[in-house]
Amino acid sequence: xxxxxxxxxxxxxxxxxxxxxxxxxxxxxxxxxxxxxxxxxxxxxxxxxxxxxxxxxxxxxxxxxxxxxxxxxxxxxxxxxxxxxxxxxxxxxxxxxxxxxxxxxxxxxxxxxxxxxxxxxxxxxxxxxxxxxxxxxxxxxxxxxxxxxxxxxxxxxxxxxxxxxxxxxxxxxxxxxxxxxxxxxxxxxxxxxxxxxxxxxxxxxxxxxxxxxxxxxxxxxxxxxxxxxxxxxxxxxxxxxxxxxxxxxxxxxxxxxxxxxxxxxxxxxxxxxxxxxxxxxxxxxxxxxxxxxxxxxxxxxxxxxxxxxxxxxxxxxxxxxxxxxxxxxxxxxxxxxxxxxxxxxxxxxxxxxxxxxxxxxxxxxxxxxxxxxxxxxxxxxxxxxxxxxxxxxxxxxxxxxxxxxxxxxxxxxxxxxx
Amino acid sequence: xxxxxxxxxxxxxxxxxxxxxxxxxxxxxxxxxxxxxxxxxxxxxxxxxxxxxxxxxxxxxxxxxxxxxxxxxxxxxxxxxxxxxxxxxxxxxxxxxxxxxxxxxxxxxxxxxxxxxxxxxxxxxxxxxxxxxxxxxxxxxxxxxxxxxxxxxxxxxxxxxxxxxxxxxxxxxxxxxxxxxxxxxxxxxxxxxxxxxxxxxxxxxxxxxxxxxxxxxxxxxxxxxxxxxxxxxxxxxxxxxxxxxxxxxxxxxxxxxxxxxxxxxxxxxxxxxxxxxxxxxxxxxxxxxxxxxxxxxxxxxxxxxxxxxxxxxxxxxxxxxxxxxxxxxxxxxxxxxxxxxxxxxxxxxxxxxxxxxxxxxxxxxxxxxxxxxxxxxxxxxxxxxxxxxxxxxxxxxxxxxxxxxxxxxxxxxxxxxx
Numbered sequence: 001x002x003x004x005x006x007x008x009x010x011x012x013x014x015x016x017x018x019x020x021x022x023x024x025x026x027x028x029x030x031x032x033x034x035x036x037x038x039x040x041x042x043x044x045x046x047x048x049x050x051x052x053x054x055x056x057x058x059x060x061x062x063x064x065x066x067x068x069x070x071x072x073x074x075x076x077x078x079x080x081x082x083x084x085x086x087x088x089x090x091x092x093x094x095x096x097x098x099x100x101x102x103x104x105x106x107x108x109x110x111x112x113x114x115x116x117x118x119x120x121x122x123x124x125x126x127x128x129x130x131x132x133x134x135x136x137x138x139x140x141x142x143x144x145x146x147x148x149x150x151x152x153x154x155x156x157x158x159x160x161x162x163x164x165x166x167x168x169x170x171x172x173x174x175x176x177x178x179x180x181x182x183x184x185x186x187x188x189x190x191x192x193x194x195x196x197x198x199x200x201x202x203x204x205x206x207x208x209x210x211x212x213x214x215x216x217x218x219x220x221x222x223x224x225x226x227x228x229x230x231x232x233x234x235x236x237x238x239x240x241x242x243x244x245x246x247x248x249x250x251x252x253x254x255x256x257x258x259x260x261x262x263x264x265x266x267x268x269x270x271x272x273x274x275x276x277x278x279x280x281x282x283x284x285x286x287x288x289x290x291x292x293x294x295x296x297x298x299x300x301x302x303x304x305x306x307x308x309x310x311x312x313x314x315x316x317x318x319x320x321x322x323x324x325x326x327x328x329x330x331x332x333x334x335x336x337x338x339x340x341x342x343x344x345x346x347x348x349x350x351x352x353x354x355x356x357x358x359x360x361x362x363x364x365x366x367x368x369x370x371x372x373x374x375x376x377x378x379x380x381x382x383x384x385x386x387x388x389x390x391x392x393x394x395x396x397x398x399x400x401x402x403x404x405x406x407x408x409x410x411x412x413x414x415x416x417x418x
Numbered sequence: 419x420x421x422x423x424x425x426x427x428x429x430x431x432x433x434x435x436x437x438x439x440x441x442x443x444x445x446x447x448x449x450x451x452x453x454x455x456x457x458x459x460x461x462x463x464x465x466x467x468x469x470x471x472x473x474x475x476x477x478x479x480x481x482x483x484x485x486x487x488x489x490x491x492x493x494x495x496x497x498x499x500x501x502x503x504x505x506x507x508x509x510x511x512x513x514x515x516x517x518x519x520x521x522x523x524x525x526x527x528x529x530x531x532x533x534x535x536x537x538x539x540x541x542x543x544x545x546x547x548x549x550x551x552x553x554x555x556x557x558x559x560x561x562x563x564x565x566x567x568x569x570x571x572x573x574x575x576x577x578x579x580x581x582x583x584x585x586x587x588x589x590x591x592x593x594x595x596x597x598x599x600x601x602x603x604x605x606x607x608x609x610x611x612x613x614x615x616x617x618x619x620x621x622x623x624x625x626x627x628x629x630x631x632x633x634x635x636x637x638x639x640x641x642x643x644x645x646x647x648x649x650x651x652x653x654x655x656x657x658x659x660x661x662x663x664x665x666x667x668x669x670x671x672x673x674x675x676x677x678x679x680x681x682x683x684x685x686x687x688x689x690x691x692x693x694x695x696x697x698x699x700x701x702x703x704x705x706x707x708x709x710x711x712x713x714x715x716x717x718x719x720x721x722x723x724x725x726x727x728x729x730x731x732x733x734x735x736x737x738x739x740x741x742x743x744x745x746x747x748x749x750x751x752x753x754x755x756x757x758x759x760x761x762x763x764x765x766x767x768x769x770x771x772x773x774x775x776x777x778x779x780x781x782x783x784x785x786x787x788x789x790x791x792x793x794x795x796x797x798x799x800x801x802x803x804x805x806x807x808x809x810x811x812x813x814x815x816x817x818x819x820x821x822x823x824x825x826x827x828x829x830x831x832x833x834x835x836x
Contacts, residue, residue: 253836408783
């Protein structure tokens, strides 16, 4: 079968499966999830030996050790996958929720009811655990899912997929409800992204290049975030001890995440006190600072930040620093260089806090807390399929509810429109 | 200025205006709306004389009289525009609504707050009243709007725009909050649709060709509906008098609308009783029937429906008719040929009604009522900017709430992530 026909079959099968999945009970979906967890734990050896093929190929290709590490399936990582699936079982199923209800003057009863989105494509890079994580969240919400992982993890993904399929079959659900693209041909993605007749949503997860490619080529709605250039603005009225703790946490606790701080904005009135102190702590933690001209007068040893630095998502132990002369200058900097992801103000001044939360147009806006909290688990959603910096449908962490849509169910007794 | 630079300026100005608009009070937005209504009423003569230029050009181009009628601004249509704007003033402003709030175990207070979407492009065809209608809904919800109407209505749209701009200026709001594209160069649309750095949403309103072009070329999220191929399924357990009234209403009350019925599905057990009766009434109302083979055995005089008929949105007094042998066959037909807009079942049988509302994957699913009710006003939203058959963000009629997004505002006292 050529790639076009292959994808055509996949998307049509997914659409058919989604019709069935929309009406499957929570207990049947949970039984499927439990069976998937069980299967994965039961075939660790197979998963690891298939994974070994990917690792060998990656080593041969000369991929970085960080990349190879992300690719690797270990005993404990497989157990984590199963644990993650079992956590999803314990979450409430949002499908079927009566979101709104009203009776119109003509007697029509209008109900807004939560339903699955339908068919969702997930396009991701090399981490094979995404295959199980994303599939379980989409399954729990009654969606049919098409997964397309990076070519580096193809053997691992297919091995996981085999276990998912056999689990779905075993519990009597349509095994086409979760499908993995088994070819590494890049044309597969092109065809997938044009299948708007059958697919309702694409979620790309990965680097900016991958996401940009999806956005430019998809005729299906996309939810995404390109990057996280997160700011912390240390206001003139900040508690400087708190500012130091929060800034250190936001930068170094996990620098490779999208909600880590990349730029620190410091009010000029407290810069002379705050900067030398935070700079020592950052240095001790191995963070390289790159500063604006003003900040380099206080910290003469740090590198100069270039224009490019202000919009760079470092994802490592580098921090750009800028002194601002007012909260307005901070707001303007965030508006120009930010990525609408997560931004924080540290202040004890209520009007400034309010101004900041009112005016910063980001998915999550913080007062006196670390930007690192932008996360489905930390927000109490119980799970996360990704983070959106779009403003349509879902913004910020996306949990189970964000994987649903709604429909209007209208009951009448013969009403006609006049 | 060339078109690219022109659009570049427009989208940047809109983005800047959106930052301000997000924090403007409801009363200031209402004052602007009142001023717009006032200005439009005050300059009827100018509007009509500018409109006359469009009408003359349309006549010269040989446009149909229906098209020319849609284009025409009359005294009463201008009054209707002003009336529509004043109705929007009376609607509650959804911006600022606290949608959810939770305190996390670590003390973080997480608020989900309704905010404007940001910058919205509306692309539409020839009816100039859309300029005022769409602008007022977007203004009420604190969005900045870029309007691109059909080239046939360019003089009318610009004339309306002048009044809107002067109203915004008079009340002290940024007049770039509402902008109309003043060139008919089609490249303007191409540039607009790639301005994802500045624009958050595109709403195309018009025929399927216009919408398809927007979807294929836009890197900005789009909310749309291609067409409405709406079904009514007359079940074996239907009250046939009710079925007749509802089907007639759904077909003939306004055949040119997207929520009018295009296909009637009839259970075989009641077909011999129901079809002759409804067929007479439809004929009396000037409706042409096109039937499946089985239905033509009962109604030998009607035309045969072709495969194409089942997926055609006639938008006129034509109705395709199909006899089905079960509710499953009806569900399957709707799934294959429907447009996920509005579909109804007429039945007195509760399990069948539930099966239908559970399984039909459309924005609005009706039991014993006309599909014609899919409308923002009829649903009690107070207004409507359009109807979505997408499943992302908004589905079905889109009112003010559907023109908003949300952000998370998180208050802490120095929380860091461990």
